[in-house]
Amino acid sequence: MIDPSAARLAALSADLAALPPLPAPALAEFKRVRGHLVNLAAERVAVAMRNGDPERWAAQRTFVDDLAARFGDLLASVYALALFSALATESLWHLSAFAARGLHAGAYRSLVDGWVMAIQGTIKPPEGAALVLPLEILRRHIADLAVERPPRLPTHLDAEAQALLEHLLAQDRAASRRLLGSLLDAGRRPIEVLDTVVMPCLREIGARWQHDEMGVVEEHAASEAVQYLLAQIGGRGAASPLGLRALVACVPGEEHVLGTTALVAGLESEGWEVVQLGRSMPQAELMRAVGKYGPQAFFLSVTLVAHLPAAVAVATEVRRLHPEIRLFFGGSAAHLGRDALRPHADGIVATLTEAHAVAAKLLRGRA
Numbered sequence: 001m002i003d004p005s006a007a008r009l010a011a012l013s014a015d016l017a018a019l020p021p022l023p024a025p026a027l028a029e030f031k032r033v034r035g036h037l038v039n040l041a042a043e044r045v046a047v048a049m050r051n052g053d054p055e056r057w058a059a060q061r062t063f064v065d066d067l068a069a070r071f072g073d074l075l076a077s078v079y080a081l082a083l084f085s086a087l088a089t090e091s092l093w094h095l096s097a098f099a100a101r102g103l104h105a106g107a108y109r110s111l112v113d114g115w116v117m118a119i120q121g122t123i124k125p126p127e128g129a130a131l132v133l134p135l136e137i138l139r140r141h142i143a144d145l146a147v148e149r150p151p152r153l154p155t156h157l158d159a160e161a162q163a164l165l166e167h168l169l170a171q172d173r174a175a176s177r178r179l180l181g182s183l184l185d186a187g188r189r190p191i192e193v194l195d196t197v198v199m200p201c202l203r204e205i206g207a208r209w210q211h212d213e214m215g216v217v218e219e220h221a222a223s224e225a226v227q228y229l230l231a232q233i234g235g236r237g238a239a240s241p242l243g244l245r246a247l248v249a250c251v252p253g254e255e256h257v258l259g260t261t262a263l264v265a266g267l268e269s270e271g272w273e274v275v276q277l278g279r280s281m282p283q284a285e286l287m288r289a290v291g292k293y294g295p296q297a298f299f300l301s302v303t304l305v306a307h308l309p310a311a312v313a314v315a316t317e318v319r320r321l322h323p324e325i326r327l328f329f330g331g332s333a334a335h336l337g338r339d340a341l342r343p344h345a346d347g348i349v350a351t352l353t354e355a356h357a358v359a360a361k362l363l364r365g366r367a
């Protein structure tokens with residue numbers, strides 16, 4: 001098995017990061033013909049894969065069609081925000097997903113080629129050439145990045161997290177409640193227990209499902225059991241209310257909501273009053289919620305790089321209409337896209353504890 005060594009990934013990221021932002025006419029052209037490009041790229045990859053491995057193609061065509069379209073969403077984000085290096089990490093995910101379905105790196109290369117050909121065939125130079133440049137760099141590195149099995153991101157579980165995970169997997173709610181209760185009764189801060197014990201379990205459950213180490217039933221049951229615990233932690237309330245109100249939501253398009261549910265529990269345990277909006281809703285509705293609930297802090301979650309332009313758009317609008325609100329981003333894409341988000345936000349935060357600490361400090365400092 002070839003492992004994508006950190007050095008090779010770093011080399012590709014560095015090559016991509018060195019690219020200059022795209023000229024405005026190239027961005028405008030891409031935007032204008034994007035729908036057409038998706039169809040063309042999907043057709044190209046279909047032809048290449050049908051010729052190469054007809055059986056595999058027949059079995060996986062829905063998946064490949066979907067990824068060809070999502071690759072377009074990713075490109076739109078990467079182009080608009082000059083986030084070229086994100087193509088490296090995202091391609092690792094794609095290659096993993098391909099490998100998990102028995103599709104080799106050559107199939108992924110044909111997807112990238114499909115996009116190169118679609119762009120070159122539709123958008124004339126110099127715009128077309130500027131748009132394909134990052135894809136050509138990526139293409140050269142695909143063999144280096146290819147893995148036979150998806151890379152397993154390490155999850156660190158200490159003894160307490162390990163014990164909780166076992167209770168969650170055994171569907172032993174009473175035992176998981178007792179374990180959490182004993183940590184909290186011993187004086188541990190709920191938000192810290194969330195960051196160091198509960199969240200690592202959630203990430204491990206996600207990783208096991210993703211790597212086929214656990215079935216969808218078990219994953220759902222364990223994730224629901226975590227949500228049950230999260231509700232309990234938040235519901236315990238705080239010793240003293242902070243007198244601060246937070247709004248917590250996913251950016252438009254974003255369906256990965258569990259991080260926000262955990263954040264809500266953590267903020268409540270620190271005395272925040274919280275309104276949670278859950279998964280994706282359109283920007284206009286988010287803005288309506290801001291007007292209606294009047295939060296002092298607005299926490300937004302973004303997991304997929306493709307949703308970063310929507311994140312920037314919401315942030316810009318909040319800044320314009322409600323400059324007094326403190327705005328924070330979290331979630332994996334927020335960290336990849338931190339350079340694009342930072343000018344529009346008060347902070348990009350990694351943990352629940354950091355989210356609370358940074359926001360409370362800014363708001364109380366102002367009061």
Ligand code: B12
Pocket residue numbers: 066090093096097199202203206207209210253254255256257258259260262263299300301302303304305328329330331332349350351352355
């Ligand atoms: C569960 C899951 C789903 C569920 C989500 C259900 C739900 N109720 O949330 C469903 C089925 C809806 C889903 C859908 C999709 N998913 Co999904 N999903 C996952 C999975 C397995 C777990 C995610 C999770 O909840 N983890 C637990 C949380 C708590 O961890 P976290 O997200 O890292 O968040 C942490 C911090 O970032 C923080 N946080 C998050 N937000 C915020 C915000 C603030 C302010 C703060 C302070 C902190 C914070 O909280 C956590 C604390 O450590 C991951 C794989 C994985 N191992 O992560 C894939 C994964 C994220 N999904 C992925 C994909 C591709 C998709 C789909 C596109 C699949 C498809 N073809 O439909 C769709 C996209 C949907 C959309 N439009 O958003 C990819 C993303 C890869 C990539 N980089 O592109 C992953 C990595 C799987 C994979 N390898 O392919 N998914």
